[in-house]
Amino acid sequence: MATMKDVAEAAGISIGTVDRIIHNRGRYSEETAELVRKSMKELNYTPNIHARGLKQTKKHIFSVVLPHREQDGGYWRLVEEGILKAADELISFGNDIRIFPFDRYSSSSCIDALSGALSTDTEGMLIAPCRPDDMRALLEHTNIPYIFIDTNIPDLKRRTAYIGQDSRQSGILAGKLMSLLIARNASTGQDQYVLVVDPPGSNFHLNNRIEGFRYYMDAVMPEIGLMTLKAEADDELHFHRRLKEFQTKNHLLPIGIFAANSSVYYIASFLEKEGDECSSIPLIGYDIIPGRESAVERGTIDFILTQQPEIQGYRGIIMLYDHIVLKKEVNKEVIMPLNIITRENIHTFTGYVNG
Amino acid sequence: MATMKDVAEAAGISIGTVDRIIHNRGRYSEETAELVRKSMKELNYTPNIHARGLKQTKKHIFSVVLPHREQDGGYWRLVEEGILKAADELISFGNDIRIFPFDRYSSSSCIDALSGALSTDTEGMLIAPCRPDDMRALLEHTNIPYIFIDTNIPDLKRRTAYIGQDSRQSGILAGKLMSLLIARNASTGQDQYVLVVDPPGSNFHLNNRIEGFRYYMDAVMPEIGLMTLKAEADDELHFHRRLKEFQTKNHLLPIGIFAANSSVYYIASFLEKEGDECSSIPLIGYDIIPGRESAVERGTIDFILTQQPEIQGYRGIIMLYDHIVLKKEVNKEVIMPLNIITRENIHTFTGYVNG
DNA sequence: ATTTTTTGCGTTATCGATAACGCAATATTA
DNA sequence: TAATATTGCGTTATCGATAACGCAAAAAAT
Structure with a gap:
């Protein structure tokens, strides 16, 4: 429950400097930084998420690159539904989630979608890399963070996370x-x-x-x-x-x-x-x-x-937001639970759980 | 993205009045209220959760009434784990979650726990009413909102919600x-x-x-x-x-x-x-x-x-918080999905999903 | 008719993090 | 040496909702 002011006082320094150190926003000496970091540890400082969210009027832009909803027997529609649900929640905070769908049987469509996403001022991407070879080259040359959903490309280690299924x-x-x-x-x-x-x-x-x-x-x-x-x-x-x-x-x-x-x-x-x-x-x-x-x-x-594709989509977006906006640690790999549905329990699975 | 100020301006009224109307905090005329409500609809106003959270420095106190962890073969330990996980997240916002455990085979222990919870300055309770007859009388005479977990007492309609299993x-x-x-x-x-x-x-x-x-x-x-x-x-x-x-x-x-x-x-x-x-x-x-x-x-x-008792406990607390602090609408009845676990999928269920 | 209470509404400080602005002091270049 | 650039740090307005405070006007009680 320590505030930034408390940390500043404990370190005998101003709030502005503390802020600069926390966000690595240039113009401070390594000496004071050390001092501040020590005080933060001691006071067990955690930034107040609400104050941060309030001040951050900046609108965040995220992109989603995934196959057309109709493909794979409607599977992607389910994923998209979860994405839209999460997007809905985030949009009300003034963010923007843009979907770039592609034809999973077309190399050019896939490349177009991904480069479309990359060419905007996106801060993060949620990508279903079901055409890894078309995507690899583009992803190797970008600094925009991305999370893989559904399919992984193991050799692209720069991914923020992978959420998928076994x-x-x-x-x-x-x-x-x-x-x-x-x-x-x-x-x-x-x-x-x-x-x-x-x-x-x-x-x-x-x-x-x-x-x-x-x-x-x-x-x-x-x-x-x-x-x-x-x-x-x-x-x-x-x-x-x-x-x-x-x-x-x-x-x-x-x-x-x-x-x-x-x-x-x-x-x-x-x-x-x-x-x-x-x-x-x-x-x-x-x-x-x-x-x-x-x-x-x-x-x-x-x-x-x-493996509840809606929840996969929902969590993918939330992870992206947590990572980029809230700067939380996110799991590198999330494997969805494998559910068995039959006539005796299907009614407990219709509709969302969580979210 | 309309703010309260926007609503006030649109209604030709001050922010203070708008706030009073939203929170039903006395001293306003029904006429202006109508006007304000209209403007809110038109501008599609949603309160900024961050501003609200920032201002609300008040520490909220919740109580949990449930059987001892060892009882029912360790079942309640699982529920408690989810509760503690949620509590952990809320405590860092300056809230307080107090647990009142009882012996599910003792009438007096059950009554003591519940009256203990009631006698504090709790704003809301999460209750496992596995001794309905001991609890009914006390619950009929309280104004503190409560959510039932695991077991329901259908005739107590004043409950905020029930989260449980079929x-x-x-x-x-x-x-x-x-x-x-x-x-x-x-x-x-x-x-x-x-x-x-x-x-x-x-x-x-x-x-x-x-x-x-x-x-x-x-x-x-x-x-x-x-x-x-x-x-x-x-x-x-x-x-x-x-x-x-x-x-x-x-x-x-x-x-x-x-x-x-x-x-x-x-x-x-x-x-x-x-x-x-x-x-x-x-x-x-x-x-x-x-x-x-x-x-x-x-x-x-x-x-x-x-039916993932940890998630039941976790969600119970979150629902309480959503209802009382964030004043969100919560589902009156949440039935947990019924999961089938076997050697081929157990590894996908260990550890939390969601949270 | 006068005092007291109630009602309706406006104004403003506050929560904590952020980043723009400004000002020295020091370092670098001409 | 003088002019310019860079570094380190402090101060402060801002985000939007909230609720305390204050002030009239209207209503009720004396």
Whole structure:
């Protein structure tokens, strides 16, 4: 509860000098600085956040660089929602948060978005570097601090922080849940297999999830085969068509289906259309998509895994603000908890927790 | 970004009057009030939280009334940890949070704690009313605002909020997970049963959890019997003794064990002592107890359900502060998300999320 | 009719950090 | 040596909300 005035008095120096020392704002001697730092320690001085916030009328500008909301099955929409929620809170303090969306399948779009963000008077950036190679060069030559969200580029050590998920582990978890779901039916017949649905596009996390799932299934249920269905378009009808094709080609139904992202909802609607025999097939996927929870509530989808992308987005912005404006220490790496959602607990997850 | 001065000017009135109207601090006419309210709406005025915080040098005092940390298998320690974390943040703003612990098995201790809290100059209370009948009378006659945590007293409508858990639903979820775990072994023999461990003491949530579990198991696996073991002391050795007794009396091992609280860790240590045949029995319980995660990591405990009591405590205090000091609107009812923890995701839950 | 109380409103010091401004004293350059 | 630049430090207005203080005018009580 010591004020700057207290520190100044204890050091036998003026407030102005103390302030200059704290903020390293030139024009002071190292001697007095030492003295002041000692007094600060002794009095356990912490700046009053309110006084600071009040004085700082300066409007802070932050930029967000992430894929279009519709991409990856609406995943980015969820992230963006959390970002907007945090932005809302910060805007009311006179700050500005600018979003630079890009097409995650286009190199030029990605580069444009990032250079757009860089060319403004941004003080910090929240970046989803899902095209690391397009972004690396630009990020190596900037002094603007940035936080990575969702994907990390480990070799860019100048990042302030990374907030994301352990996607391989989530695949392993999906494998475990699948093994429980199919335990009852397994080994009652020959040629049993689990269908792995690989969503369109290539994506670090998707690959990791699938790899983790495979790893677990091969280790625990080696007798169950895994078949992969690669989708080419992020579109409900496309999924239905591909599934139908698959069904006619393979007359034997899978004993379980794993979808590596929110396309699980497309699969659910297909299975429900096909009748009870299909909709009772164990089905695991990712992310709670607002408005589509009913497939979980009905039990067509058995488990949904999520790392709450909204909260990821929300916390990303708050971390940026904490770091740059409040000058707080922030965690270098935040891994989101891996939640298991099922019909019995989904209602406790809709709507925000925290924030 | 409108200030109070802007509002005053727009309404053709002084700042002092605007302030009086906002805070309902007597001495103004309803006419001008109407005018001011209109200007506030028009200018979309939001008070500057920093200016407010800066001016408010007044030290706020809050009280917390909850059971001793050791009770209910260490559950309250977790709640208290979250409370202390929030308190820490608030104390640095010059506030004071006082904890009044009580013995949840003693009526007089409970009454003493609550009247202790009430007799101070507390501005708000966070209360765990796990002895509703002892607390009701006192709470009906106070004007100090309070928030209930963990347990609710629905008929006390004057509460500011309730933050807690849906315990019956968590029992149902436990039932679902149990049914998956035992699916493989079920119906291979006669007289199969699941053991339900009822921890010492009578507790609203414990009863609900067990009731929910029973409900699910009876509905989905009626052929599996449920046997109950009632423990009398919250003590690891006591549990081991009772389990040993049970084992000698019933030569047939259970095909699954459900413990309605964190005593699941006592059961895990017993099963591990008894060898592989025992430690592979499906086991479900509650709460992550710091330092005892290894039983989950080894897989002796298959699933842990938790509603993150630390976060409950943390949020309870923050809600109190938001309501009383910042005069924010707070949710009347906050139900914590129901998390499923298993060896594949426990590492993402240790340590705080949010805060 | 006079005194007292109440009501309505304006003015202003204050909270703590910040950064602009100003003034010496010292150092550097011409 | 004189002119200029740099360094070190003190003083003070400012951010916006708050609440104490003061002063009239109106209302109530005597």
